[in-house]
Amino acid sequence: MSQFFQIHYENPQQRLIRQAADIIHQGGVVVYPTDSAYAIGCHIGDKKAVDRIRRIRNLDDRHNFTLMCRDLSELAIYARVENTAYRLLKAYTPGPYTFILQATREVPRRLMHPKRRTIGLRVPDFAITQALLADLGEPLMSTTLIMPGDEYPLIDPYEMRDLLEHHVDLIIDGGFCGMEPTTVVNMVDEVPSVIREGKGDATPFLQA
Numbered sequence: 001m002s003q004f005f006q007i008h009y010e011n012p013q014q015r016l017i018r019q020a021a022d023i024i025h026q027g028g029v030v031v032y033p034t035d036s037a038y039a040i041g042c043h044i045g046d047k048k049a050v051d052r053i054r055r056i057r058n059l060d061d062r063h064n065f066t067l068m069c070r071d072l073s074e075l076a077i078y079a080r081v082e083n084t085a086y087r088l089l090k091a092y093t094p095g096p097y098t099f100i101l102q103a104t105r106e107v108p109r110r111l112m113h114p115k116r117r118t119i120g121l122r123v124p125d126f127a128i129t130q131a132l133l134a135d136l137g138e139p140l141m142s143t144t145l146i147m148p149g150d151e152y153p154l155i156d157p158y159e160m161r162d163l164l165e166h167h168v169d170l171i172i173d174g175g176f177c178g179m180e181p182t183t184v185v186n187m188v189d190e191v192p193s194v195i196r197e198g199k200g201d202a203t204p205f206l207q208a
Helices: 014-025 047-057 072-078 083-092 127-136 157-164
Strands: 003-006 030-032 039-043 066-068 097-103 118-122 140-144 170-173 183-186 193-196
Touching: 003 014, 014 030, 014 039, 014 127, 014 170, 030 127, 030 157, 039 047, 047 140, 072 083, 072 118, 083 097, 127 140, 157 170
Parallel strands: 003 170, 030 170, 066 118, 097 183
Antiparallel strands: 030 039, 039 140, 066 140, 097 118, 183 193
């Protein structure tokens, strides 16, 4: 049976944030809100937890997870960021973007794109997520909470509890945070390319 925390979306209760971080450190799988949609995540180095998420979402080994980072300096630990890319990232983080970048040695091999050694990273602009990442002191392995056969992410925390209370360790109810996915930008090449247009304005990267 999963736990269910109601956390204020602007002023997160630190006591609950600390409990959520403890659950993640102990190998838990957590559903949590972001600035684009609800996500499901776990500790970056926990293979068992990642495998649980794959089963919940019915994902194969080719699915790329995203590293949810607290800020640009943390992101730079896990990705190689050239000067041009850095200026763009600095201008558009935090925000509803996922950036595909060349992974560093800090990223476990199983989390990278198998051929390109790339990783998706993002810095969310949402108080609950930021508070959780600050308490964790490291990124969250994440993917959007889209159930098998669904086209859009789940948006109702009570529906999430009905569906997942026996499959995850914690559901954080942070209210409605939308159902539009992030804009995905490939920053591996010299010229950025937009892979998916979502909540984040793609215009700056189309003209970059």
